[in-house]
Amino acid sequence: MIGGIHGTAYTDPVAFETLADAVLRVDPSVDRTSLWLRAEASDFLRFNHAALRQATSVQQAHVTLAVERGQRRAESTLTLGGEPALDVQRLRSERELLLSQLDLISDDPWLSYPKTATHSHRDDRGALPEAGHVIALVHELAGVKLEQDLVGFYAGGPVAHAFADSLGSRHWHRVESFHFDWCLYHRADKAVKTSYAGTRWDDAAFAAKLEEAARRMPLLARDVRTLQAGAYRAAFCASAMVELLGTLGWSGFSLKARRTGVSSLMRLERGEATFDAGFNLDEAVALGTAPAFTAEGFVRPVRVALVEAGKLPASGGTLNSPRSAAEYGVAANGVGAQESPEALRLGPGSIAQADLLSALDTGLYVSNLWYLNYSDRQACRMTGMTRYACFWVEGGKLVAPVNVMRFDDDALRLFGSGLVGLTDTPEVTPNSDTYGARLLGSVTTPAAVVEGFRLTL
Amino acid sequence: MLKDRQNRQPAHEADSIHRTLIMLDTLEQHARRAAGRLPATARHWSVRGVREYSEQLSVRQDVAEAPQRAHENGAMVTVIDGGLGYAATSDLSEPGLAAAFERAHALARASAGRTVIDYERIAQPAASGRYASLVERPASSAALPEKLGWLRDVCAAAGGDARIVDRHATLWNVKTEQLQFTSDGARTEQRWEFMTPSVQVTAHADGVTQVRSSAGQYNGFCQQGGIEVLERARFRESEGPRVAREALQLVTAAACPSGTFDLILMPDQMMLQIHESIGHPLELDRILGDERNFAGTSFVTLDMFGHYQYGSELLNVSFDPGQEHEFAGFAFDDDGTPAERALLIERGLLKRPLGGSLSQARAQAQGFEVGGVATTRSSSWNRAPIDRMSNLNVEPGDSSLEQMISGTELGVVMQTNCSWSIDDSRNKFQFGCEYARMVRGGRLAEVVRNPNYRGISATFWRSLAMVGNSETVAVMGTPFCGKGEPSQVIRVGHASPACKFSNVDVFGGAQ
Numbered sequence: 001m002i003g004g005i006h007g008t009a010y011t012d013p014v015a016f017e018t019l020a021d022a023v024l025r026v027d028p029s030v031d032r033t034s035l036w037l038r039a040e041a042s043d044f045l046r047f048n049h050a051a052l053r054q055a056t057s058v059q060q061a062h063v064t065l066a067v068e069r070g071q072r073r074a075e076s077t078l079t080l081g082g083e084p085a086l087d088v089q090r091l092r093s094e095r096e097l098l099l100s101q102l103d104l105i106s107d108d109p110w111l112s113y114p115k116t117a118t119h120s121h122r123d124d125r126g127a128l129p130e131a132g133h134v135i136a137l138v139h140e141l142a143g144v145k146l147e148q149d150l151v152g153f154y155a156g157g158p159v160a161h162a163f164a165d166s167l168g169s170r171h172w173h174r175v176e177s178f179h180f181d182w183c184l185y186h187r188a189d190k191a192v193k194t195s196y197a198g199t200r201w202d203d204a205a206f207a208a209k210l211e212e213a214a215r216r217m218p219l220l221a222r223d224v225r226t227l228q229a230g231a232y233r234a235a236f237c238a239s240a241m242v243e244l245l246g247t248l249g250w251s252g253f254s255l256k257a258r259r260t261g262v263s264s265l266m267r268l269e270r271g272e273a274t275f276d277a278g279f280n281l282d283e284a285v286a287l288g289t290a291p292a293f294t295a296e297g298f299v300r301p302v303r304v305a306l307v308e309a310g311k312l313p314a315s316g317g318t319l320n321s322p323r324s325a326a327e328y329g330v331a332a333n334g335v336g337a338q339e340s341p342e343a344l345r346l347g348p349g350s351i352a353q354a355d356l357l358s359a360l361d362t363g364l365y366v367s368n369l370w371y372l373n374y375s376d377r378q379a380c381r382m383t384g385m386t387r388y389a390c391f392w393v394e395g396g397k398l399v400a401p402v403n404v405m406r407f408d409d410d411a412l413r414l415f416g417s418g419l420v421g422l423t424d425t426p427e428v429t430p431n432s433d434t435y436g437a438r439l440l441g442s443v444t445t446p447a448a449v450v451e452g453f454r455l456t457l
Numbered sequence: 458m459l460k461d462r463q464n465r466q467p468a469h470e471a472d473s474i475h476r477t478l479i480m481l482d483t484l485e486q487h488a489r490r491a492a493g494r495l496p497a498t499a500r501h502w503s504v505r506g507v508r509e510y511s512e513q514l515s516v517r518q519d520v521a522e523a524p525q526r527a528h529e530n531g532a533m534v535t536v537i538d539g540g541l542g543y544a545a546t547s548d549l550s551e552p553g554l555a556a557a558f559e560r561a562h563a564l565a566r567a568s569a570g571r572t573v574i575d576y577e578r579i580a581q582p583a584a585s586g587r588y589a590s591l592v593e594r595p596a597s598s599a600a601l602p603e604k605l606g607w608l609r610d611v612c613a614a615a616g617g618d619a620r621i622v623d624r625h626a627t628l629w630n631v632k633t634e635q636l637q638f639t640s641d642g643a644r645t646e647q648r649w650e651f652m653t654p655s656v657q658v659t660a661h662a663d664g665v666t667q668v669r670s671s672a673g674q675y676n677g678f679c680q681q682g683g684i685e686v687l688e689r690a691r692f693r694e695s696e697g698p699r700v701a702r703e704a705l706q707l708v709t710a711a712a713c714p715s716g717t718f719d720l721i722l723m724p725d726q727m728m729l730q731i732h733e734s735i736g737h738p739l740e741l742d743r744i745l746g747d748e749r750n751f752a753g754t755s756f757v758t759l760d761m762f763g764h765y766q767y768g769s770e771l772l773n774v775s776f777d778p779g780q781e782h783e784f785a786g787f788a789f790d791d792d793g794t795p796a797e798r799a800l801l802i803e804r805g806l807l808k809r810p811l812g813g814s815l816s817q818a819r820a821q822a823q824g825f826e827v828g829g830v831a832t833t834r835s836s837s838w839n840r841a842p843i844d845r846m847s848n849l850n851v852e853p854g855d856s857s858l859e860q861m862i863s864g865t866e867l868g869v870v871m872q873t874n875c876s877w878s879i880d881d882s883r884n885k886f887q888f889g890c891e892y893a894r895m896v897r898g899g900r901l902a903e904v905v906r907n908p909n910y911r912g913i914s915a916t917f918w919r920s921l922a923m924v925g926n927s928e929t930v931a932v933m934g935t936p937f938c939g940k941g942e943p944s945q946v947i948r949v950g951h952a953s954p955a956c957k958f959s960n961v962d963v964f965g966g967a968q
Contacts, residue, residue, distance in 0.1 A: 109520065
């Protein structure tokens with residue numbers, strides 16, 4: 001990290017504890033007051049043509065203050081400045097305003113919040129590089145030594161989430177990590193994409209990944225093949241699977257979406273379709289980097305089964321927010337209001353990872369997919385594009401890069417009757433999204449071989 | 458240069474601007490003192506402070522959910538010294554800003570000689586002036602119970618039929634103030650108010666579920682302004698019953714047929730078509746390769762400007778930051794460059810990209826004088842500016858909607874985007890809509906559900922056959938345009954008439 005931090009850094013647990021103690025005083029006029037913190041001190045470096053395009057240091061802290069009385073809740077999110085006295089003053093003032101709002105709103109019959117105190121603490125410290133060191137490494141390795149057209153993005157630094165309430169709950173979750181993903185471009189839209197993520201930076205490991213990517217570049221120089229629309233046997237790398245599973249997570253497992261009929265897995269819910277018997281999916285928070293508590297202070301279960309042996313488990317296979325759970329009369333299971341997974345895990349199959357190409361034999365090797373969406377959500381029909389280094393494969397050998405193709409296919413069929421097999425070594429892919437803040441989460445998935453992948457344009 | 462658009466707002470709004478920007482003046486005092494600690498080698502610095510307040514209200518199934526307020530307050534410091542560094546902080550005290558200057562300076566030094574262009578040689582904008590949204594009745598002039606009452610009424614008006622299984626009415630109001638000043642003496646003050654109303658209905662019958670919304674499930678009707686925006690949206694007047702009625706039409710409708718048809722797109726789908734297959738491909742930073750690791754590249758190359766036929770001669774596309782009420786209007790971009798209306802595509806010919814002063818200089822360094830427009834923007838104080846769409850509009854033509862329909866033997870009229878996907882180069886696209894009606898023999902015919910169409914940007918716009926007149930224009934937009942590393946979600950505006958395209962590949966859903 002570059003430079004110092006003035007005042008209070010809310011990536012420090014003591015700072016948050018001090019703030020919570022000052023703001024969360026017992027007040028008999030409400031049932032609960034709570035604070036939910038998201039703080040980070042991040043270096044963001046973006047590169048183009050192996051040169052630096054932008055270098056940004058971001059130090060920010062946001063806290064959501066909520067008051068609850070009976071079936072009423074009001075909340076406000078504020079940026080924290082770092083001067084403790086001023087932050088406490090602003091939060092106390094905002095709390096007074098929220099209290100006055102409680103008199104202006106009506107009861108919400110589906111409001112639900114914890115009634116007892118809970119605690120958790122996770123603090124993973126790492127060893128992260130200085131921003132200047134990464135800038136120099138990229139310049140020297142990718143630009144000078146390998147002479148590659150590298151375009152990529154490094155994000156690193158501590159991210160802290162915390163929760164405290166007036167009932168005495170205290171939760172702390174801090175991860176120090178980095179994520180660097182980049183493309184080495186051959187030309188136009190043909191590139192090898194690689195990522196290096198972790199908690200302890202290693203120059204040699206970074207260089208090895210960069211050099212391995214560079215060794216794959218000659219494959220992209222081969223004559224490009226354009227496929228015709230039609231159905232193809234295909235192998236999806238883990239990075240492509242992350243896109244497919246992530247799209248399934250967009251309404252697929254939401255309790256509210258299931259009950260209102262807009263989930264992409266309605267046919268699974270109604271028993272009209274099943275995944276393959278080897279398809280097992282769960283939300284496994286304990287294995288990922290996502291916090292073990294929610295914005296409302298609920299403790300998240302270690303595991304929520306979503307699909308077992310291709311079918312919905314007896315529990316329903318839904319992610320139930322507290323509000324939906326109250327509305328539909330089921331138990332909440334530790335997800336936020338969006339009811340989206342944050343630590344999705346697809347279980348392994350039996351294809352040895354090293355045998356992925358031979359299991360494909362002849363067909364389309366999909367390194368990456370892009371811009372997925374539903375073309376018919378209730379039918380679980382998805383569309384999207386192939387991207388970067390996708391290859392035509394014959395006899396288990398990469399033959400030629402292929403031009404990007406649009407697909408439009410039924411994901412229930414693809415991983416149901418269309419599933420040939422999954423590899424035996426799931427990969428963990430951290431969530432690298434940085435919309436507003438660095439997100440914590442991951443998808444764990446093996447690669448897959450499928451039959452009849454439908455290309456349309 | 459002094460650029461002042463203060464004459465565009467009523468007097469009481471001008472007073473309000475003055476009051477709120479005084480609060481940001483403490484930022485300026487602190488920052489100027491903090492900047493004094495930079496070494497003499499620092500060639501340039503700027504500070505952009507942002508203060509934002511938002512309120513989100515929601516009534517679902519006649520139950521008001523917890524009101525959500527948010528206050529954003531922070532600043533981005535930029536320093537050029539050899540290289541360029543940015544540092545964002547929410548600590549706006551003098552020591553906090555001094556620490557940000559120190560971090561930005563350290564990044565500038567660490568990147569010296571290793572940047573995509575020599576930032577020290579880029580001329581920095583030196584304009585000063587003000588901008589404010591035209592607001593007739595600020596959202597703050599209505600009390601919370603009054604606004605929740607409006608939402609209850611709209612939500613209730615969308616019910617009344619057992620086949621309607623979910624109803625949801627929302628109101629999202631944002632007020633943003635931005636103060637930017639530089640070591641060169643440039644100083645801009647801008648203030649916006651944004652209003653986004655929405656109603657959404659889910660209907661179910663005989664195994665079919667359909668979602669219909671007032672202007673898109675991702676808020677297509679969003680404009681600058683206050684409570685008067687709700688009237689322009691007819692939000693309280695008729696949107697609840699209209700959305701419910703159309704949802705019920707959809708659950709009993711047949712699936713959209715597949716085939717090659719003439720396609721009439723209404724403005725709430727045109728906005729998506731413009732956004733994905735004109736806006737993003739014309740972003741100059743994409744063309745220069747910055748986004749290849751994330752948002753993608755572009756089929757448009759630097760050598761195309763000035764002679765590439767992007768669409769038919771009916772296609773005129775403008776960058777219009779001064780369009781009244783439109784969501785992404787401003788007077789200065791976040792580099793501080795004054796923004797002026799310009800045609801990007803004229804009579805189908807590609808003329809200039811969506812690129813700010815830095816990207817224009819980078820293109821020039823590669824030997825291309827492509828021009829550009831002032832549209833380098835950031836989503837908030839914690840992100841550095843990049844080339845974005847702002848108000849990107851298709852200019853009206855001279856056809857009435859009736860003429861477009863009567864001139865269509867077999868076609869589809871599609872409304873309101875619900876699905877969007879396009880390739881890395883912004884070429885092969887597939888879009889889906891909530892609602893469609895067939896056109897048969899020059900007349901509007903049956904409603905069809907799950908309408909989709911696909912095409913290729915490079916050829917699609919050349920099939921533009923008719924452009925609606927000003928009576929068909931709607932001023933739309935979205936709060937959710939994503940791009941950049943680190944990622945940024947930004948507001949964009951798209952005003953468009955209805956347009957007719959010939960021989961488009963149309964298809965329905967699986968049900």
